[in-house]
Amino acid sequence: MTVKRMDNVGIVVEDLDAAIEFFTELGLVLEGRMPIDGEWAGRVTGVRGQRVEIAMLRTPDGHSRLELSRFDAPAIASDHRTAPVNSLGYLRVMFAVENIDDTLAQLSRLGATVVDEVVNYENIYRLCYIRGPEGILIGLAQQLGQQTAESHPLEHKR
Structure with a gap:
């Protein structure tokens, strides 16, 4: 059996409106927003009695989606938003951008801050x-040079 595609990455937030504003400013497109509840939902997630509002956003190329969730019930169990990058588990999502400096200028108006610095990775990518x-951790990558759009920063190392 093989995977057909990656459907989406999910991020739980407290302020769904602010998160939607941030990711639409980044260039994602809001596809829809809806409440999720009912006994079936708890059987999927293992969180019985959940009441959640989700928003689904897609990347401009239509190939990837981001699901933002705000839990109204039960209470949030733990908070990993300020975990350092070497913490175990899912940690960040990386977006390819046209111009990293312009993107940072746009997102800084919404409170985004660079973790350390923007770096040049072997004249292939600018990354940060x-x-x-x-406090959600997000990666940004601006491709440099003549590599194809499908290439990945570590592909040439193999």
């Missing part, structure tokens, strides 16, 4: 991590 809404 930022803290977005609620």
Whole structure:
């Protein structure tokens, strides 16, 4: 059996409106927003009695999606938003951008801050991590040079 595609990455937030504003400013497109509840939902997630509002956003190329969730019930169990990048588990999502400096200028108006600095990776990419809404860790990558859009920063190392 093989995977057909990656459907989406999910991020739990406290302020769904602010997170939607941030990711639409980044260039994602809001596809829809809806409440999720009912006994079936708890059977999927293992969180019985959940009441959640989700927003689904897609990247401009239509190939990737981001699901933002705000839990109204039960209470949030733990908070990993300020975990350092070497913490175990899912940690960040990386976005390819046209111009990293312009993107940072746009997102800084919404409170985004660079974790350390923007670096040049072997004249292939300019990369940085930022803290977005609620401290969410996000990677930004601006391709340099003549590599194809499908290439990945580590592909040439293999």
